[in-house]
Amino acid sequence: MANTVISTEQLHIHISEHLTTAVMLLDAQLTVRYFNTACCAVLGLGEKRLSEQYFPDLFLHCDITAQHFTSALSSKQGFGVSDVQAVLADGRHLLLDISVTLCETPVEHLLLELRQVDQQRKISLESLQQHQHLAARELIRGLAHEIKNPLGGLRGAAQLLEESLPEELTEYTQLIIAQADRLRNLVDRLLGPYRPAQRTRSNLHQMIEQVRQLAIMDNPGQVQFNRDYDPSIPDFAFDPELLEQALLNIVRNAQQALDQTDNPVISLQSRVLHQHTLHGKRYKLVALIRVIDNGPGIPAEIKDTLFYPMVSGKAGGTGLGLSIAQTLIHQHGGWIDCDSWPGHTEFTLYLPIADTED
Template sequence: MSASMLRSSLRGAASAAPFFPIFLDQLPNAVLIFEAESRQVIYVNPAAESALEISRKSLEGQTIGTVFEDNAVLNHMINEVMMSPSLLQRQEISLHSLPGSIHHESGPAHVVINALDDPSLILMEWFPIDQQLRSERDERVTQQVEANKQLMRNLAHEIKNPLGGIRGAAQLLEFELEEKGLREYTQVIIKESDRLQNLVDRLLAPHRKAHVMQMFNIHEALERVRSLVLAEFPKGLTIDRNYDTSFPDILGDREQLIQAVLNIAHNAAQALSEEIRTGIARIEFKTRVARSVTISKQRYKLAIDLHIIDNGPGIPEDIRERIFFPLVSGREGGSGLGLTLAQTFIQQHQGFISCESRPGCTDFHIQIPYRKVEKIA
């Protein structure tokens, strides 16, 4: 909904600040309302909380200059509206996120500035320009990954039966061989057949096991992952907790979600080998409440935002767009199944997983909608 439509809906509400129509809380675009003279924020909708990664309570009372770091273009737009309250300012500008957020960097956004009926109050509405592009890209990647997983499942089924025959034939041949030296070759066949069988089982495993649904605390699950990773990497690695403990228990398959996060965190720890050696390796588990989110074209009132961030060398650029594909690995000897399984488990909870990576910072972002009683397919 545009700011011009908001203005008509807000008629009469400005004089009753800080009360504003409840429909503002349902808008997908971020909205702030602030006092014109002091520029202090008096209202923040959930989409703005999510965009700025700061709670409403923390934002209200701050100035626009603090929130957006004295953005010169934004200040000019506000000044124009203050001089001519009947005019609406609409522009594409670069906005900085609030200091302390995960991505403290500028990003292009479409911004609308509009005075309310009470000209002492100004409404700011914005949305990232790349939001739609990112949504389309995520949907395209999800479809592509799903097609690849279906192909791998079909191949796994086709491979499984011949493997059993090969292994059985090698065992029978071994019994018939009189020369023990030749049995070394049959053992190679048997062991390699077992290795391939294990790989096939891992490809099929996520689709065999039924969900075990229960209410559980996401932070207790993260603590389990943290203890497992630190047990394997006891020296040189720090795992920081940055939790929003206000999030209620969620309904899901606890073991699957633990495994998904463990796969990502374990990959991160393995990529941090040089940092671990020098004692500067760091992984951060960060949780936040996300409101009014859209996942796979479906709107949810509440979701959990989970970031797994490390300070490693980053994912190689040549595989960055394919890291969730089966058998794609950036590590020598890696199976390339850990992230594929993680994505499968997250998608089975109607969530999504994405990754942004550069040298010094890799951020896996998981978002899972909050459900209390609905059964997950």
Template sequence: MDTNNLLNHLVTAVLVIDTELRPSYANAAAAQLLGIGNNKLLEQPLPELYQLMGVEPQLLRDAIRAGQGITVNTAALITLDGQHHTVDITLMPLESETNSSILELRQVDQQRRIHQQLNMDAQQQAAQFLVRNLAHEIKNPLGGLRGAAQLLSRELTSPDLKEFTSLIIEQADRLRNLVDRLLGPQRPTQHTEHNIHQVVQKVLKLVEMALPSNIHLKRDYDPSIPDTQMDPDQMQQAVLNIVQNAIQALEPAGGDILIRTRTQHQVTIGTQRYKLVLALSIIDNGPGIPSELVDTLFYPMVTGRDEGSGLGLSIAHNIARLHGGRIDCVSAPGHTEFIITLPLQ
């Protein structure tokens, strides 16, 4: 059995470090957690590979020299790219080699994220079921109201009275469009292979035509990402909804929007684990999302703006779900990040 291949299939980050905290081995999960390529990861001491970790480097050095083990639960970890994680840290002496130990970093925020995703999916499906039933109940009398207004308009000769029937028809059409948006896509469509960067570029080309001068779009693509199965029109809509939200959040003071693509290994979506996934991040440096909205962000009709409909993120979440993926959100003042995660074949 290939031990290296076996370790690369673990979801736990595993590193072998010496008394100088220099890694001599790191599995794929470690590279993914720290956001650093495996070769670069082995070139620097451990403290150079993160911004913050909830255990002092000197404590690790002393334990390795003494051949002792350490366990620290729910420790904070901030990687070089600013990602916040909660990890359980375990250091165990490596008996086959002197002055070397195995360092395990097990993400406990991943389990919490999985639980939150399952809970959110269940609540969102219940909310959408309610909205669909309500929408159908609205559409039937709305169609009758519009038809009656059209018939009445044909019988009227006074332009002043026709103005009222035109207003009824106009508002009925507006409500029907709102109901159609509430319903959104409900079933998986035909998916074909497409490049995610082509999809994103179409969205950015569209928004750049009306982009305020104080907002700048930045791109950070991984060109090695393979094509993936998707409905390109639906995926464009999901990305567009999130980018437009970022633009609206930045409009008063300006700022940057970064579109970043990466691959991740051994990621669980719902109850299924995937060897390789695509992570599309849309990041802005705006004021952040109000804390009271975070838990219900993807529900229909939830919005933090007076003029917002609260449908954009709900539709984006549903599109990701129909593609077998998910959307996560991390937000704090100065950093709001939406991550669309999709399985790669």
């Protein structure tokens, strides 16, 4: 058999085309000069859409900006970043690990390696958040009960004292009683819903519409609501009252976040997922609700603790709404996820359709 001789360049291209890691080469102007097949698959773009494109223009949003690349070129040092949030032109968002290496071929180029880590991170994050959420809820419940016991005694003592005081002094005992009641109400909110979910076969879109109407009544005419529902979602068993409370907490948060936004919009979407895993269980069908707003986004410093009790990005906020919403969705075997960047915040509620579970 005759030997086939190929050049080193052809060999490198042949190898790169068989890599599962997306590889891309940018010139000093950040124009795409080379990419392998895996790059098209990760970004969901064809060869014509990628070839000779200015790299930042491939995204609506990307945590890594042009400045990062130009700094790497000027300092002649590569870098690597994990969990880079990127949003493509079609609205699809990716979580990427990106490695950038400086190479000369013979002029300076940047070699990018992109690894999509969405699914792995989501599964790990879901499991971590579930354990953290349950631990935080147990801690809060323990503290709340410890507060309620002496609070009840304090209130009762004030009532007894009031009976023996002249009328001109009862305003002080009334103040004690009023403040004790206020603290008790706060503790009750910390404890959250105490009754188990009472599931009945219901229509998901009727519940979403009820939430939309309540939100409009709260702030008439201030926010535009867009609806995009999937009619293929079947009726299934859930607690309409608890689910309505969870969704309303999220929608009201979105309304408050849009106070300073021009042309504020909240989009309500529903979709159905097939063969989706939640909390380690695989379901044939999972209902999905998205609440999307065009506000300023969630501050980076609270993203990881967003669903913890008493965590809030609003001045004077109690930080209970999202924590309670997560608890209510957990009661249904589901989970709430959040993606956010400036101009876009998206909460996604996952609800297993229990009667189709594997």
